[in-house]
Amino acid sequence: MPELPEVETVRRGLEPAMTGAVIASAQVNRPDLRWPFPPGMATRLTGQRVLSLRRRSKYILADLSSGETLLIHLGMSGRILISGDPLGQFVHDHPAAEKHDHVVLDMVNGARITFNDPRRFGAMDLMATDNAEAHPLLAKLGPEPLGNKFDEPYLVAALKDKNTPIKSALLDQRIVAGLGNIYVCEALFRAGISPLRRAGRISAKRVAALVPIIRAVLNDAILAGGSSLRDFRQADGELGYFQHSFDVYDREGAPCRRAGCPGNVRRVVQSGRSSFYCATCQR
Ligand SMILES: [Zn+2]
16 A cells, blocks of 8 residues: 555656646546546646646645646555656557556657556545535645644644553654554654553653654655666656565564664564564654
8 A cells, every 4th residue: 555655756756747747648447546536637637737746645646727726646556657758768668558557648748648547446536626625525634744844842742641652643644644554653663652652641752753754755766766666767667566574563573673683573463454563663
């Protein structure tokens, strides 16, 4: 499942093909993904210029010259492919249409953007740009972890009275937007905090230390994604999924990577999701 760094990587990958470019035609091959597409989506997209391509949490937002914003969510299995050769950067010919190509955007510059999603947990919607923050998927989101509003005093205050485990609190999208299972596990490892510890019982000093750690974990992954973008043009044109090595995520039983720690990575299930951590050095 794509998390914030993967979505940011997709956004950056789409920028040269989409930002400032006009949608020549939109092909919508089914009525819905997770939810129905907005009425007349193909017509509302056709002829519009993409003024900017933003990200909020795990959503990509394309602001259009019509005053509407296209929201794209990759869901569990959504993939975006770029083909065509608008700027001499995309070496891929248009591939044969595949079964799960649900939405295809042909840009005036020659790029083709294909949204493929076998499991259809993804979503697309259109809303007025002026009112985009009020969209039901965006309205309750907390601050961006890489934004200015997510700072030490904010996180200390947000977690002060929380009786839930720190792992669950950091996954709560109202507290901080866009953090998912993988990067919460990684951040808690770097911070030396057990995912099982009650959020409100952690000292303010240790909570404050989490802020730069969360930012660093995400930025490291975005950097890794950037490297993958340089490779993808030589590969199959698919954006967003990249190899990244984790310290604890999916390393159950492996030796802890903290220097001098003799522990092993454990897996526990919290709220139905796996937490990976070292019980020796995460307290
Ligand atoms: Zn350890």
